Amino acid sequence: MNLVWQRFTLSSLPLKEYLATSYVHRSLVGLLSSWRQTSILLQWGDAIAAALLSLIYALAPFASSTLVGLLLVACAGFWLLLTLSDEVISTNVSSVTPIHLLVLLYWGVAAIATGLSPVKKAALNDLGTLTLYLLLFTLCARVLRSPRLRSWIIILYLHVSLIVSVYGLQQWFFGATALATWVDPESPLSKTTRVYSYLGNPNLLAGYLLPAVIFSLVAIFAWQSWFKKSLALTMLIVNTACLILTFSRGGWIGLVVAILAVMPLLVYWKSVEMPPFWRTWSLPIVLGGLIGVLVLAVIFIPAFNQRVFSIFADRKDSSNNFRLNVWDAVFEMIRDRPIFGIGPGHNSFNKVYPLYQRPRYTALSAYSIFFEVAVETGFVGLGCFLWLIIVTFNTAFLQIQRLRQLRSVEGFWLIGAIATLLGMLAHGTVDTVWYRPEVNTLWWLIVALIASYWTPLAQNQTNSSHSEPTVN
Numbered sequence: 001m002n003l004v005w006q007r008f009t010l011s012s013l014p015l016k017e018y019l020a021t022s023y024v025h026r027s028l029v030g031l032l033s034s035w036r037q038t039s040i041l042l043q044w045g046d047a048i049a050a051a052l053l054s055l056i057y058a059l060a061p062f063a064s065s066t067l068v069g070l071l072l073v074a075c076a077g078f079w080l081l082l083t084l085s086d087e088v089i090s091t092n093v094s095s096v097t098p099i100h101l102l103v104l105l106y107w108g109v110a111a112i113a114t115g116l117s118p119v120k121k122a123a124l125n126d127l128g129t130l131t132l133y134l135l136l137f138t139l140c141a142r143v144l145r146s147p148r149l150r151s152w153i154i155i156l157y158l159h160v161s162l163i164v165s166v167y168g169l170q171q172w173f174f175g176a177t178a179l180a181t182w183v184d185p186e187s188p189l190s191k192t193t194r195v196y197s198y199l200g201n202p203n204l205l206a207g208y209l210l211p212a213v214i215f216s217l218v219a220i221f222a223w224q225s226w227f228k229k230s231l232a233l234t235m236l237i238v239n240t241a242c243l244i245l246t247f248s249r250g251g252w253i254g255l256v257v258a259i260l261a262v263m264p265l266l267v268y269w270k271s272v273e274m275p276p277f278w279r280t281w282s283l284p285i286v287l288g289g290l291i292g293v294l295v296l297a298v299i300f301i302p303a304f305n306q307r308v309f310s311i312f313a314d315r316k317d318s319s320n321n322f323r324l325n326v327w328d329a330v331f332e333m334i335r336d337r338p339i340f341g342i343g344p345g346h347n348s349f350n351k352v353y354p355l356y357q358r359p360r361y362t363a364l365s366a367y368s369i370f371f372e373v374a375v376e377t378g379f380v381g382l383g384c385f386l387w388l389i390i391v392t393f394n395t396a397f398l399q400i401q402r403l404r405q406l407r408s409v410e411g412f413w414l415i416g417a418i419a420t421l422l423g424m425l426a427h428g429t430v431d432t433v434w435y436r437p438e439v440n441t442l443w444w445l446i447v448a449l450i451a452s453y454w455t456p457l458a459q460n461q462t463n464s465s466h467s468e469p470t471v472n
Helices: 002-008 015-021 023-028 033-038 042-059 065-084 098-115 120-143 147-174 202-222 226-244 249-273 276-300 302-310 318-336 346-355 369-406 411-428 437-452 457-462
Strands: none
Touching: 042 065, 042 120, 042 147, 042 437, 065 120, 065 437, 098 120, 098 369, 098 437, 120 147, 120 346, 120 437, 147 202, 147 226, 147 437, 202 226, 202 249, 202 411, 202 437, 226 249, 249 276, 249 302, 249 369, 249 411, 276 302, 318 346, 318 369, 346 369, 369 411, 369 437, 411 437
């Protein structure tokens, strides 16, 4: 059974041996290696790539989608240049992981869906956008192999998210004008301020801050000095408060799922240092305390109570009713094109959805990433996407076990990555802010973070003498 699981998750796939003998790999990688040896610019290739990534993650909450798109094009072009000028050595071969293969497979399914799409022009345009995001993943996975650059990108994101959260809290204390129809005028909370900071939408802000909450939490354990731990604690409090004040139900669901995931993982990591009593009871105490806080908040905070119970109001809540009507149309779209869907992207969706929509329920997406994937690329694409998620989590768990044996603090970032992905998937089940650049770039950054730790299974089992550098 273990062998079947290893094969399904590609854990035992001999990638290094395959790529070393692959004609396509040998003919493309290293094509410009002789030029790179004489280029002063490319001697600093990874540092330049990190600078491009830094621009994306520093500007994403503040810049237009057009500017982020141009930066994605720059990242894709620079990744291609680096790949063509790489030397074919074991280090570069090992940088290709099972996650890379599933990303490539998903792109291939999306390309087939584009070819079979009833709106090929729109689908082709969106396939280009999807390609840019997937190439962002490959560049991130390459850069994040360096512990120093990995630490820099994480620290940058956490500081930018702190700026975003501080402005969100300012909106809460001083008021903010609703910029769109995400406040139901018939709701008891219609007068309640929903903060949106620089992102213009509270649901989008919640999706953007979710990784910040979890990574600031694990940073308390990963960062070594008390000053840095205090900074991480400040980030945790500010980011959590701002996310809660978005009053985004999807964001709250994602936050609860992420916290319920990160706590057992932290207890698992720390259990080797605990006395027997705490090894047994620490997890029930922590989870019980968290659930108790949530119950008290529901009981004694009216705004929180009303927002939480609206989740279960079915069609009596206008937001729920809107999503249910959109989903009814989406199910019909999936039924009519179940294998490869209508083609990737919101342009394809916008062309086809009006043919199925219920009167007065216009929508730009399926309001669920799983439904959206099924609509765009059919059940084949959905299966591939789920396979990618499973392989990503399996890779992360294997590397956590390896780093736990080495007692490397790098394992905390993997713990944060697992919890964050689970939270983002939970949020994405009822919303599609996942497709916005501010959130989608973070998703692929976190997937790349997991890929950057990958080691082949045989090496993972015997590599107890080498330790990941400590992040301070």
